[in-house]
Amino acid sequence: MRVAKLFNLVSALALFAFVGTAAAAGPAQPTAVLTSADCVKCHEQPPKDIAAAGGKHKTEVTCQDCHVGHPPKVKKPIPQCSQCHEGKPHFKLQGCLGCHSNPHTPKVIKFGNNVTDPCLTCHTGQIEQLRSFKSKHSALNCSFCHNVHGRIPECTQCHKPHANDMTAKDCKVCHQAHKPADVTYKSDTPSKMCAACHSKAFKLLTSSTAKHSKLACVYCHQAKHKMVPQCTQCHVKPHPAAIMAKFPKCGECHSIAHDLNRWGDAAASAPAAAPAKPAAPAKPAKPVKK
Ligand code: HEC
Ligand code: HEC
Ligand code: HEC
Ligand code: HEC
Ligand code: HEC
Ligand code: HEC
Ligand code: HEC
Ligand code: HEC
Ligand code: HEC
Numbered sequence: 001m002r003v004a005k006l007f008n009l010v011s012a013l014a015l016f017a018f019v020g021t022a023a024a025a026g027p028a029q030p031t032a033v034l035t036s037a038d039c040v041k042c043h044e045q046p047p048k049d050i051a052a053a054g055g056k057h058k059t060e061v062t063c064q065d066c067h068v069g070h071p072p073k074v075k076k077p078i079p080q081c082s083q084c085h086e087g088k089p090h091f092k093l094q095g096c097l098g099c100h101s102n103p104h105t106p107k108v109i110k111f112g113n114n115v116t117d118p119c120l121t122c123h124t125g126q127i128e129q130l131r132s133f134k135s136k137h138s139a140l141n142c143s144f145c146h147n148v149h150g151r152i153p154e155c156t157q158c159h160k161p162h163a164n165d166m167t168a169k170d171c172k173v174c175h176q177a178h179k180p181a182d183v184t185y186k187s188d189t190p191s192k193m194c195a196a197c198h199s200k201a202f203k204l205l206t207s208s209t210a211k212h213s214k215l216a217c218v219y220c221h222q223a224k225h226k227m228v229p230q231c232t233q234c235h236v237k238p239h240p241a242a243i244m245a246k247f248p249k250c251g252e253c254h255s256i257a258h259d260l261n262r263w264g265d266a267a268a269s270a271p272a273a274a275p276a277k278p279a280a281p282a283k284p285a286k287p288v289k290k
């Protein structure tokens, strides 16, 4: 190895000497010009890296596009990134090699867990969400969660599910990563998921014999967490106006939505002011199954 190195050094010096003389002797002479194919004779690692993961630094440029000249003639033939990369906000960042740690493998990117601003040179949607919907995620750095570029973490890496039968996929039914405290859900969300935190309401409703027990939580509590509907959203004018004027609150007779009073068929047990057959629910038409 030492011998090889020494030989390389000697041949390098010889080569540069030769190049020098050839140049001095004029263009007519046959010249031994240092080419990018020669580099590998003395430099092992950079050609290896470029071959393995050079990306566009392999296909779009050669060694010598970046390394113009060679020691001893040119003391430090190391290029600035800005020689070729200009004109985008990303190229105004400091310390390119801090992330692109090896220019011979430019797409192999490393960064610590405290990076946010550099990400914003390319991604803007996420920071807008994080800022407009304040949550504890808004205070975290992007790379706290995305510690390798492009990697999407699972929520359950950092959080316990609300129930044992809840998986990482379920989280997105109610949460979005960049606005996690803004809980919204679709109309097909199973009631069991709500039951993880509302076991009382769940039990009360599912053990009731009234028709509401066939409805999903989200059929009534639509789209956004903590939304509470009015009975009259669905039951428009259920009883004659005179009765409603006398008893403005539905709950006075019907109790609560999760556990409606059942008077059975016995008209006798109905309240004195039992109204005429009320109107069927006007909206929504088709109850969603739990
Ligand atoms: C014959 C051997 C030899 C060949 C061929 C050769 N080099 Fe070198 N190179 C050296 C040696 C020896 C040094 C160290 C010189 C010094 O530090 O003064 C060096 C230094 C360098 C440096 C500077 C490293 C630093 O840390 O400053 C770069 C860049 C470089 N070479 C690139 C190339 C490229 C690109 C090629 C092909 C076009 C090439 N070399 C071909 C032997 C060679
Ligand atoms: C896109 C530009 C670019 C290309 C293409 C490129 N290099 Fe480099 N090279 C650099 C930069 C920048 C550095 C300085 C890295 C640093 O400071 O950590 C470097 C460092 C080096 C060094 C000295 C440090 C080391 O890693 O040993 C050598 C030798 C070298 N390159 C050789 C090569 C060879 C040989 C090729 C072609 C196979 C090549 N480079 C292609 C930009 C390039
Ligand atoms: C001699 C010109 C030159 C220099 C110097 C140079 N690059 Fe490049 N680089 C290119 C070209 C050409 C491309 C391909 C076109 C493009 O993506 O802009 C490229 C592409 C890249 C890519 C994308 C690679 C891919 O495969 O998609 C990265 C990342 C990169 N350069 C980073 C750097 C960094 C960091 C430096 C400084 C250490 C640097 N470049 C220095 C010419 C250069
Ligand atoms: C905080 C880390 C970080 C810093 C600092 C950084 N980059 Fe990047 N760079 C990235 C990431 C991440 C990508 C995206 C890679 C991908 O597309 O897979 C990237 C992509 C690139 C690309 C290819 C995409 C494009 O827009 O052309 C180039 C070229 C590039 N960087 C050059 C630079 C230069 C030059 C600097 C210094 C001025 C620099 N980078 C500083 C992280 C960084
Ligand atoms: C130079 C531009 C650039 C920079 C800087 C950059 N990215 Fe990217 N990022 C990209 C590109 C290009 C893609 C791939 C295309 C896409 O899916 O949007 C990507 C993809 C991603 C993805 C995966 C997207 C998906 O749908 O799978 C995540 C996550 C990501 N980047 C996060 C980050 C974070 C965090 C940072 C800062 C540490 C960062 N990026 C810095 C350009 C960049
Ligand atoms: C890399 C770790 C990490 C990942 C991945 C992660 N979080 Fe968090 N999350 C945190 C930390 C740290 C906090 C703040 C905890 C605290 O201060 O108590 C937090 C807080 C929260 C909060 C409370 C927000 C508030 O303002 O009260 C919710 C909700 C949340 N995360 C949901 C999620 C969901 C859903 C996912 C997946 C889309 C997820 N998290 C992914 C680390 C993470
Ligand atoms: C608390 C952890 C966490 C933080 C902090 C975080 N992300 Fe994400 N990010 C995620 C998760 C989880 C996903 C996957 C979301 C999905 O699949 O719906 C994601 C998705 C992405 C995507 C893919 C496209 C998209 O929007 O779904 C990009 C790009 C991204 N994040 C960039 C960023 C950037 C930039 C920042 C900082 C401004 C950031 N993230 C902060 C956890 C986080
Ligand atoms: C059915 C909807 C729903 C699903 C599915 C769901 N969450 Fe939540 N999550 C909520 C609601 C609602 C809150 C807010 C409770 C409050 O206001 O205190 C919450 C709060 C949180 C919090 C902050 C409070 C706490 O309990 O620490 C974290 C963290 C969290 N969820 C993580 C997750 C994770 C991880 C998943 C997936 C395994 C998940 N959530 C699935 C509805 C859901
Ligand atoms: C992570 C636990 C959690 C999950 C999952 C959850 N909630 Fe809640 N929910 C809460 C907490 C905490 C409150 C506030 C309780 C309080 O203020 O006493 C709440 C309050 C409510 C309220 C009452 C709002 C008010 O003004 O009184 C409704 C309605 C509600 N949730 C419906 C749902 C529905 C529907 C689901 C399923 C899609 C669900 N919740 C899933 C934790 C959760």
Ligand code: HEC
Residues within 6 Å of the ligand: 209, 210, 211, 212, 215, 219, 220, 229, 230, 231, 232, 233, 234, 235, 250, 251, 254, 255, 256, 257, 260, 280, 281, 283, 284, 287
């Ligand atoms: C989101 C719509 C919705 C809301 C809000 C709602 N209901 Fe209903 N309700 C229904 C549906 C659907 C039925 C079943 C109709 C059927 O099957 O004929 C029903 C049935 C009923 C019945 C008949 C029960 C039975 O078993 O025969 C009563 C009484 C009733 N609702 C009262 C109320 C009261 C009181 C409230 C408010 C506390 C309320 N509803 C809120 C949709 C709703």
Ligand code: HEC
Residues within 6 Å of the ligand: 191, 194, 195, 198, 201, 202, 203, 205, 212, 215, 216, 217, 218, 219, 220, 221, 228, 229, 230, 231, 251, 255, 256, 257, 258
């Ligand atoms: C038929 C419509 C309807 C259905 C189905 C329904 N709710 Fe409600 N919920 C209401 C109404 C209306 C209220 C307001 C109080 C009242 O009048 O009963 C309410 C109140 C609540 C409250 C706050 C008061 C309390 O009881 O803690 C929570 C939490 C709640 N519902 C959760 C749920 C959950 C979880 C489910 C599914 C298991 C569910 N609801 C199913 C209509 C409904």
Ligand code: HEC
Residues within 6 Å of the ligand: 231, 232, 235, 238, 239, 243, 244, 247, 248, 249, 250, 251, 252, 253, 254, 263, 264, 270, 271, 273, 274, 275, 278, 279, 280, 281
């Ligand atoms: C004074 C008592 C009273 C009040 C107040 C009252 N209801 Fe009723 N409601 C009844 C009785 C009694 C019945 C018939 C019960 C039966 O047939 O089992 C009934 C029937 C209904 C039905 C139809 C049940 C079916 O089988 O078709 C709906 C829907 C209804 N009420 C909704 C409401 C709503 C919504 C309110 C408030 C706006 C309300 N009610 C206020 C006593 C009342």
